[in-house]
Amino acid sequence: MSNPAPGYQKNPDHHIRLEASPRRVRVKFGGEWIADSTDMVLMYEVNHLPVYYFPVKDVRLDLLHPTDHTSHCPYKGDASYWSIEAGGTTAENAVWAYQTPFDEMTAINLQDYCAFYWNRVDHWFEEDEEVFVHPRDPYKRIDTIPSSRPVKVMLGGEVIAETTRAHFLFETGLPTRYYIPAEDVRMDLLSPTDSETQCPYKGTSSYWSATIGDQTFEDIVWSYPNPVPECPKIKSLLCFYNEQVDAIFVDGIEVEKPVTKWSKEYR
DSSP states (O other): OOOOOHHHHHOTTOOEEEEEOOSOEEEEETTEEEEEESSOEEEEETTSOOEEEEEGGGBOGGGEEEEEEEEEETTTEEEEEEEEEETTEEEEEEEEEOSSOOHHHHTTTGGGEEEEOGGGSSEEEETTEEEOSSOOOTTOOEEEEEOOSOEEEEETTEEEEEESOOEEEEETTSOOEEEEOGGGBOGGGEEEEEEEEEETTTEEEEEEEEEETTEEEEEEEEEBSSOOTTOGGGBTOEEEOTTTSSEEEETTEEOOOOOSTTOOOOO
């Protein structure tokens, strides 16, 4: 018999739901397809990115080996773990499942699903396109809109970019970003770095650091030289961290500086 979840008693506003996804999703590791399903569900949980859960029936259980590792979630219950062995390689504790979840999770059949750590397998595919970092949230929207409004970026006391040709990128839940043509940026103050990040909605980004006087601002500018097909308008445009520059002005009015996980103090 399952037990009531104590976490919900303390925080009744903590919502978790499973929602069916129409996409075929596949996971590859060690040269083997480990999971392949057209009956996926996405788990939406407060303050978490969405997570793909596979029906157990669509997973190569012959390549999974149970471990002694466990974890506890106050809202879902105790999770069991499996390692993957394929192609002569092992991914330790890469798969988890709530085999006897709390009552609230039994009501949505969580016990019939398992999930994979994104970065412990080699490749993820939605249909025939490889995806990166985490599942694409169908409720997230990105709009990239050209604007003639004057945009000015201040950094280290200098005007480092000024344009009337920016593209404003509006992304659900994130600050507005201002993508600027390189011709309108002080490229003489920028130096390319080896850093790169991946975004499931935009692609792989390249970075620059800015040097102004004796101060260097690491990886403060990024660009998508080859964005995903759904986001072509930002190709090769440059964007500054709103959180880290001195100020950004739009229409001559300073934009409120957001506080996000990218906020950083330069001293």
